[in-house]
Amino acid sequence: MSGDLNEGDVERLRETIGGDVVLPGEAAYDPSRQAWNLAADQHPAAVVLAESADDVASTVLFATDNGLRVAPQGTGHGAGSVPDLSGAVLLKLSRLTDVSIDPAAGGARAGAGAQWRNVVGPAAEHGLAAMHGSSGTVGLVGYHAGGGHAWVGRSRGWACNNVRSFDVVTADGEQRTAAADSEPDLFWALRGGGGSHAIVTGMEVDLFEMTSAYAGGLLWEIERASEIATAWRDLTAAAPEELASTLKLVRFPPFPEVPDPLRGRALVGVTFAFRGSADDGEELLAPLRAAADPYLDQTGEVPAPALAEIAGDPPDPVPALAFGAPLDELGDDAVAAYVELAGPEADVPLIHLEIRHLGGALARGDAANGALDSLSSPYMLGAIGPVPVPEARAGVEATFAAIGERMEPWTSERTLLGFAEQNPDWRGSFPEEAAVRLADVRAAYDPGGLIVSNHDAG
Ligand SMILES: Cc1cc2nc3c(=O)[nH]c(=O)nc-3n(C[C@H](O)[C@H](O)[C@H](O)COP(=O)(O)OP(=O)(O)OC[C@H]3O[C@@H](n4cnc5c(N)ncnc54)[C@H](O)[C@@H]3O)c2cc1C
CATH class of the missing domain: 3.40.462.20 (Vanillyl-alcohol Oxidase; Chain A, domain 3)
Structure with missing residues (x-):
């Protein structure tokens, strides 16, 4: 058993979740802790490979009970500025890749592990296109957490402002939906404010007509x-x-x-x-x-x-x-x-x-x-x-x-x-008023600083 993790808690988590729990010393530890950016050498106290929002909620409660933080990660493209994870569970969302297109509503729903390449093909079947950037293997969640500079950004703005809703698990282990009419402050923070305010399990984004x-x-x-x-x-x-x-x-x-x-x-x-x-x-x-x-x-x-x-x-x-x-x-x-x-x-x-x-x-x-x-x-x-x-x-x-x-x-x-991989201080990315509001949202939704992001905001 690794570090100070409670053995009984680990066994219970393993039995409860549909995904996997991997600890240091186990054969699967090295491949599981690996990020897309191979220069990031992450050594978390445990890795959880989640398969559902329920798995995420169970992981949050497990981490809280064991005095650990939780570092959500989709692909690991942004792992270069993730801080030391020795006191954290690395929560991999990469198995949540479901994507569905709603052509009538002109939108796509995507699991937190979806990459842009999972969206563009299904969207094109309906004559629709998405607000991706230069890489098809970047994940939607981290991309929108950082703003999202899309090919069509000059005519449609930052991709984050084309998000309709997020399904999240907050630091108290609750599952919520953040949208304009539900948890509006959290919805505001998740659109370009970094990944520190809640753990995203799925999201809905605008598509637009372009073949x-x-x-x-x-x-x-x-x-x-x-x-x-x-x-x-x-x-x-x-x-x-x-x-x-x-x-x-x-x-x-x-x-x-x-x-x-x-x-x-x-x-x-x-x-x-x-x-x-x-x-x-x-x-x-x-x-x-x-x-x-x-x-x-x-x-x-x-x-x-x-x-x-x-x-x-x-x-x-x-x-x-x-x-x-x-x-x-x-x-x-x-x-x-x-x-x-x-x-x-x-x-x-x-x-x-x-x-x-x-x-x-x-x-x-x-x-x-x-x-x-x-x-x-x-x-x-x-x-x-x-x-x-x-x-x-x-x-x-x-x-x-x-x-x-x-x-x-x-x-x-x-x-x-x-x-801003070389400038991980998130405050530099916002005007003062927005930085204060981000810190307030963090204090309201994650007062204990459970969530570790690559730009630890708030
Ligand atoms: C080759 C390459 C090309 C790129 N091109 C563009 C581009 O054209 N436009 C652009 O805007 N950006 C671009 N980026 C930057 C990219 O958007 C960021 O690196 C982004 O963080 C990657 O998101 P991810 O989910 O793939 O990575 P991850 O490393 O998985 O996530 C990055 C961070 O997002 C947060 N996060 C991830 N998943 C969750 C979750 N489920 N819940 C809560 N927080 C979460 C975490 O804080 C995490 O550390 C590019 C990066 C690379 C490496």
């Missing part, structure tokens, strides 16, 4: 970084809200699974999705093609579910650290600094240094919105650094520090929770 988009990626030799970055900045400054795009300076690893034209190469790329005709999309992107002939041009009309793949995010688990910082300006000097940091002259341990275009509806507030109401920053800087061995961590962290320092003149004072 296809003009989308894809253009890539150039890294030597063209300066012209492309400037052309992209100019293009985004005047872009309609239907056009979303990301600029990337990429180092493709020399691995056999990377396709031949990309393997081992340093390139500059623009990935985009346009809700409009291919003709209009081509016209919008013309300045990029005019700036330099692309090395690879993979653009065209794609079915809506393909948007969950066009960014080329890895579908399988990887060991990596992430950095993210909203930018308030992107003038010529900021573009030059960006290119200097990861362009042709730079030798950096990064997979990419990207700039996402925000703005549009992401910057517009609404009284009905949740904790992440709006963010005025028009761009967001992001970086991913691989850590195949623990010794690689220091080099990546030093690179992130150098990026942060060089881009500081244009960096927002606000962070964005879903991308």
Whole structure:
């Protein structure tokens, strides 16, 4: 028996729940504690693999009785900023993958273990699309807890403000529904306010009509970084809200699974999705093609579910650290600094240094919105650094520090929770009034601080 866990309590939990309880020392412990981000080395006092909301409620009561906290996790994409779990039960929700589409109501219900790739296909059967971001394997719950930057965000806002309801278990072990007309403060906090206020067991989200988009990626030799970055900045400054795009300076690893034209190469790329005709999309992107002939041009009309793949995010688990910082300006000097940091002259341990275009509806507030109401920053800087061995961590962290320092003149004072792995203090992601309200909701629903999140809010 591990640590101070009460043996009888563990046996009772095992008998009560439909899922599994795994303790340190057991053969299943290592695979069970593993997160999608392989760089996160989690050592919880126990792992519970839940199969129902009842399992979650039983786990909460078990943890309370044993003086442990509870760390809910869906996929583990956001595990990089989860604190030490030695005094916690790691509560895996990954088996709760049920998804159902209600075409008449234009919504989807998803279990807390659902990933976007589980939603986009069934939604498309009804001509509907979802508010996912660049990766199909990100889980809905953690994504919305951090706000949710979707391909269609510039026209539809933060994904969290398109959530209809959450089914939750609160720190007292009660099962509740949080929606506009039920537990409204909790509903507000769960929409972009981090994962500290309740354990989500399922949720209902808006879908919208879209069957296809003009989308894809253009890539150039890294030597063209300066012209492309400037052309992209100019293009985004005047872009309609239907056009979303990301600029990337990429180092493709020399691995056999990377396709031949990309393997081992340093390139500059623009990935985009346009809700409009291919003709209009081509016209919008013309300045990029005019700036330099692309090395690879993979653009065209794609079915809506393909948007969950066009960014080329890895579908399988990887060991990596992430950095993210909203930018308030992107003038010529900021573009030059960006290119200097990861362009042709730079030798950096990064997979990419990207700039996402925000703005549009992401910057517009609404009284009905949740904790992440709006963010005025028009761009967001992001970086991913691989850590195949623990010794690689220091080099990546030093690179992130150098990026942060060089881009500081244009960096927002606000962070964005879903991308703030290096700044786990949740307060930086909210205006003062929202931070106070989040702390109040935490005090009301989890006064003992039972729930551990990757941004321990409130
Ligand atoms: C490759 C990649 C691409 C990404 N692309 C985007 C993007 O385009 N747009 C965007 O907005 N974000 C993006 N992200 C960031 C992503 O949204 C966050 O990492 C998010 O935390 C992942 O959610 P998850 O549920 O998959 O991960 P998890 O690590 O399982 O969850 C993250 C946190 O959410 C909370 N949480 C999870 N499940 C529950 C639950 N059931 N109840 C209560 N709290 C819970 C916990 O605090 C947990 O620590 C990306 C991340 C990666 C790695």
